Amino acid sequence: MLIQAFTDVCHKHGFPVFLIDPPLLRTLMSNRSVTAAESCGNVPCHSNCRHLCEECSVITFGVISQLWRIQEGRNDFQNQQFVITEILQDAREELHSKTKIPTHYIFQHANKCLIHLVIFYQIQNEFYWHGEQNWNQNGDDLEMKLHFGDHEGTYSSLDMIKVKIDGLKLRAPSYPLSFLEQVSESRFILCNQSQADDFYMKNGKPKLINTAKQFYSSAKELLSLTRHILDEIGIRFWISSGTCLGWFRQCDLIVYSKDVDIGIWIKDYNARMIPAMQNAGLTLIHRFGKMNDSFELSFSSGDVKLDVFFFYEEHNYMWNGGTQARTGKKFKYLFPKFKLCWTLFLGLKVRVPCETITYIEANYGKNWYQPVTSWDWKKSPPNVRENGEWPEAERAEVIQIYF
Numbered sequence: 123m124l125i126q127a128f129t130d131v132c133h134k135h136g137f138p139v140f141l142i143d144p145p146l147l148r149t150l151m152s153n154r155s156v157t158a159a160e161s162c163g164n165v166p167c168h169s170n171c172r173h174l175c176e177e178c179s180v181i182t183f184g185v186i187s188q189l190w191r192i193q194e195g196r197n198d199f200q201n202q203q204f205v206i207t208e209i210l211q212d213a214r215e216e217l218h219s220k221t222k223i224p225t226h227y228i229f230q231h232a233n234k235c236l237i238h239l240v241i242f243y244q245i246q247n248e249f250y251w252h253g254e255q256n257w258n259q260n261g262d263d264l265e266m267k268l269h270f271g272d273h274e275g276t277y278s279s280l281d282m283i284k285v286k287i288d289g290l291k292l293r294a295p296s297y298p299l300s301f302l303e304q305v306s307e308s309r310f311i312l313c314n315q316s317q318a319d320d321f322y323m324k325n326g327k328p329k330l331i332n333t334a335k336q337f338y339s340s341a342k343e344l345l346s347l348t349r350h351i352l353d354e355i356g357i358r359f360w361i362s363s364g365t366c367l368g369w370f371r372q373c374d375l376i377v378y379s380k381d382v383d384i385g386i387w388i389k390d391y392n393a394r395m396i397p398a399m400q401n402a403g404l405t406l407i408h409r410f411g412k413m414n415d416s417f418e419l420s421f422s423s424g425d426v427k428l429d430v431f432f433f434y435e436e437h438n439y440m441w442n443g444g445t446q447a448r449t450g451k452k453f454k455y456l457f458p459k460f461k462l463c464w465t466l467f468l469g470l471k472v473r474v475p476c477e478t479i480t481y482i483e484a485n486y487g488k489n490w491y492q493p494v495t496s497w498d499w500k501k502s503p504p505n506v507r508e509n510g511e512w513p514e515a516e517r518a519e520v521i522q523i524y525f
Contacts, residue, residue, distance in 0.1 A: 123290070123483060124231050124235050124289055124290050125174045125181065125237070125290060126182075126202075127202040127231075128199075128202070128204070128229060128237050129290060129291075130202075131198045131202060132484070133143070133201050133291075134198065135191070135195040136189075136196050136197070137185060137189060137190055137191070137199070138185065138189055138282075138293060139183040139184065139185045139293070140183060140184050140185070140280070140282045140294060140295070141176070141181075141182075141183055141247070141287075141292050141293065141294040142182050142183060142184045142202065142270070142292040142294075142301070142305075143180075143181050143182040143183075143269065144182075144269050144302060144305055145269070145299045146181065147294070147295065147302060148298075148302065150287070150294075150298065151298050151299065163405070165357065172286045174191050174287060174290060179236060179267050180235070180236040180237070180238050180267045180268060180269070181235070181236070181238070182237075182238045182240065182268070182269050182270060183235055183237060183238070183239050183240070184237075184239070184240045184241075184242055184252075184280070185239060185240075185241060186242050186244070186250075187223075187241050187242060187243045187244075187494050188244075190241060192206075192208070192224070192227070194349065198248075199229065203231060203232055204229040204230065204231055204237075205229075205230045205439075206227060206228070206229055206230075206511065207228040207230070208224050208225065208226075208265055209224065209225055209226040209253075209255050209256075209271075210222040210223065210224055210225065210229055210409070211223055211224075211225045211253040211254065212329065213216075213294065213509070215315075216246070216251075216312075216466060220273055223243070224241055224243075225240075225241050225252060225253030225254070225255065225271075226238065226239065226241065226252075226253065226270075226271055226483055227239040227241070228240070228241055228256045229336045235427060236267065238268050238270065238271075240252050240270045240271065242251075242277070242280060243358065243425075245466070246466075246469060247381075247475055248466075248469075248470070248471050249276050249277060249278055249464075249471050250276065250277045250279075250309060251274065251275070251276050251277075252270065252271070252274065252275050252276075253271070253272050253274055254271055254272070254273055255268065255270075255271030255272075256439055257505070260416065262501070266316075269468065270305075271479075273309045273310070273311075274309070274310040274311070274465045275309060275310055276306035276308055276310040276471065277301075277304050277308060277446070278304065278471075280293060280295075281297070282294060282296060283295075288309065292447070300421070307462070308464070309461075309464065309476060310461045310463060310465065310474065311463045311464075311465055311474070311478070312376070312462045312465060312466065313369050313370060313373040313465065313467075314370075314373070315373055317371070318371070318372045318373040318374070320373050321371055321491065322372065325493055328377055328378075328471065334377040334378075334525065337366075337375075337377055337380060337426060337476050338375060338377060339426070340423065340425065340426045341375055341426050341468075342375075342380050342468045342469075342470075343423075344382050344423045344426050344428055345361075345365075345382055345439065345467075345468060345470060345472070346468075346470055347402060347403075347423070348382070348384065348399075348403075348428060349402075349470060349472060350398055351395075351402050352386075352395070353372070353386055354398070355392050355394050355395060355398055356390075357386060357390050357391070357392055357394065357395060358386070358387065358390050358462065358473065359383075359384045359385060359386045359430075359473065360384065360385050360473035360474055360475060361384055361385075361467060361473070361474055361493070362383045362384055362385035362431055363383035363385075363429070363431065363485060364376055364379040364381070364383055365379075365381075365382050365383045365384070365474070365484060366383070366481065366482065367482055367485070369465065369467050369474065369491060370474075370478050370479075370482055371482075371490065374410060375468070376493075378495060380425075381427040381429055382427070382428050382429070383428075383429045383434075384427065384428070384429070384430055384431070385430075385431050385433050385434070385442065386431070386432050386433065387435070388413065388414075388417060388431060388432040388433060388434050389435075391413065391417070391432060392504065394444075395419075396409075396419070399404040399421055403423065404421040404422065404423050404428065405421060405422045405423070405469070405524075405525060406419070406420075406524050406525075407420040407421060407422050407522075407523070408420045408422055408522060408523045408524060409445055409447055409522040409524075410443075410444075410447070410520060410521055410522070411432075411520055412444040412520055415443065416442075416443025416444065416452055416454075416509070416520075417432040417443070418430060418431055418432060418442070418443065418444065418445070419432075422525070433457075435459070436450075437506055438459070439457060439458070439459060440456075440457045440458075440459055441454050441455055441456050441457060441460060442454075442455050442457075443455070443502070443509065444499060444506075445512065445520065445521060446500065447519040447521050447523060449511070450511045450512040450517050450521065451508070451510075451511050452508070452509040452510050452511060452512060453485075453486070453499075453500060453506055453507065453508060453509055453511040454506070454507045454508075455503060455505050455507075456484065456505045457478065457481060457484045457485070457505065457507055457509065458480045458481070458482055458484060459479075460475040460476060460477040460480070461475070461476045461477070462474070462475065462476060463475070483504075484505045485503050485504075486503070487504045518520050
């Protein structure tokens with residue numbers, strides 16, 4: 123069997139590869155057949171072969187980068203009639219690499235089956251990352267056959283267990299469903315450092331005087347604490363508004379903004395959020411709107427404010443609301459539909475809108491590249507719309523100011 127030839131070489135050299143093929147994992151889950159108890163001795167159960175012996179185009183494995191040493195096993199792979207293609211990606215600062223790094227391998231056999239090996243790198247003890255694959259650089263056109271690599275991906279954990287499938291001893295995700303959910307939400311993007319360097323070259327990099335240094339430190343601590351709290355209660359969030367603009371434009375905080383902005387789908391809201399934030403030491407400043415209309419929260423931690431904007435989905439757009447406390451006027455901010463990606467910001471793994479440029483342009487216009495220190499949240503955003511007023515009878519409920 124092709125898989126056995128591959129895994130035999132891996133076992134010989136101590137390469138702990140693990141099965142991550144999505145179609146195969148889904149099939150195994152539906153058949154309830156990934157178990158450590160399945161046994162046919164030390165040989166494949168050819169008579170009961172159900173998963174690994176059918177005609178195939180590609181089967182996907184993964185391995186942690188520190189445990190993969192291709193030079194040690196190359197001859198043995200070639201002796202098994204594998205043709206090996208190595209895919210390299212440019213050096214990554216996050217990986218402290220100054221040279222190109224291997225991100226994918228293709229093991230092609232004479233029977234036309236492919237084994238795709240994805241290399242996972244650990245970044246800052248925060249998460250595992252795999253690179254993008256671009257097979258055109260090698261003269262091949264295999265993108266449609268591969269399940270990983272059409273974009274960079276990130277994974278919080280890679281917990282594996284030993285299993286036996288069709289008699290072969292393999293390693294596979296401890297919780298296949300959880301792993302597959304990570305696959306579907308794994309897309310990873312970085313800010314454009316060249317763009318950030320150009321921005322600072324044209325506008326100058328602000329000197330971090332004592333107040334700016336304090337904001338920078340406090341904002342990072344606040345974002346880290348917020349992430350911890352919301353992860354604990356299962357609420358997805360992304361950096362939004364000025365915080366997202368700072369990440370996208372200059373790969374950093376906008377130090378004169380004095381706050382941290384995040385977005386949350388209203389469908390993800392959990393009533394435990396406010397008490398959880400307060401129990402962690404944050405102060406609730408205000409609560410505006412209703413769950414079904416223009417809900418928003420604001421907290422403080424010392425001198426830094428956390429603004430939480432809740433987003434609603436309509437047929438062809440998304441929006442969040444704003445309320446002017448003094449007058450009861452309502453405002454609506456319209457955004458093109460977007461999905462969420464992961465990024466690295468201030469050393470933290472957080473979400474951002476995948477369609478970042480359209481998100482930024484909706485909120486800040488085509489001139490988002492120009493720094494603006496004077497901003498009226500009711501008039502300046504190009505996507506703001508007046509949205510009526512809260513009825514007098516409801517204002518005590520929908521406009522709650524605590525500090």
